Amino acid sequence: MLKLAVALVSVAIVAAHHDVDEKHSATVFLLGTDVHGTINFNEVEGGKVRVQGTITGMPAGEYGFHVHEKGDVSGGCATAGAHFNPEKVDHGHPNDKVRHVGDLGNVRFNEQGVADIDFVDSQISLRGAHSIIGRAVVLHEKADDFGRSDHPDSRKTGNAGGRVACGVIGIL
Structure with missing residues (x-):
């Protein structure tokens, strides 16, 4: 049932997309078994x-x-593919010069189980070669190590483990 709900929400968001040049914002609704959230992406000065x-x-x-x-969540978060990495480089920290475009780091949940997110990223975009429109956002089960550990997955995924919630980024 969850997979169907995620797929339907994702299809509705992507279907609402007309022309990315007309709007400079996008949204993703994250869904998981016990996890949910809404993330907005807004262009700011300097192409960030x-x-x-x-x-x-x-x-x-x-x-x-x-x-x-x-942006395929038809099979749950597992069908969202690898991190968005159009430059074919190693995984890294959001402030590293060499990193996947999709490497947004870690989000911190407080004691009440809430993560308030507010940051600016210089690699993702809402248009062009680094556009995130129609791609998936994934929340993982562990912290990202930013490619800095000896674990075999570190330079590919940040050794962040399984996928607990996801959704497709779209224009509303």
Whole structure:
């Protein structure tokens, strides 16, 4: 049932997309078994994107937060593909010069199970080669290590583990 709900919401968002040049904002509705949230993406000066929203339902701590290459959540979060990485480089921290475009770091959940998100990213875009429109956002089960550990998955995924919530980014 959850997979169907995620797929239907995702299809509705993408279907509402007309012309990205007319609007300079996008939204994703994240859904998981116990996790949900809304994240807004707004273009700001200098071609950067402000990422704002709230996610609820995770224990206190930090969790990997990434844009994935595919906007396919028909099979749950597993069908969203790898991190969005059009430059074919190693995984990294959001402030690193070398990183996947989709590497947005970690989000911190407080003791009440709420993550308030508000940051500006210089790699993602709402148009062009780094456009995140129609791609998926995924919240992972562990913190992102930013490609800095000896774990075999570190430089590919930040060793952030499984996927607990996801949704497709679209224009409303």
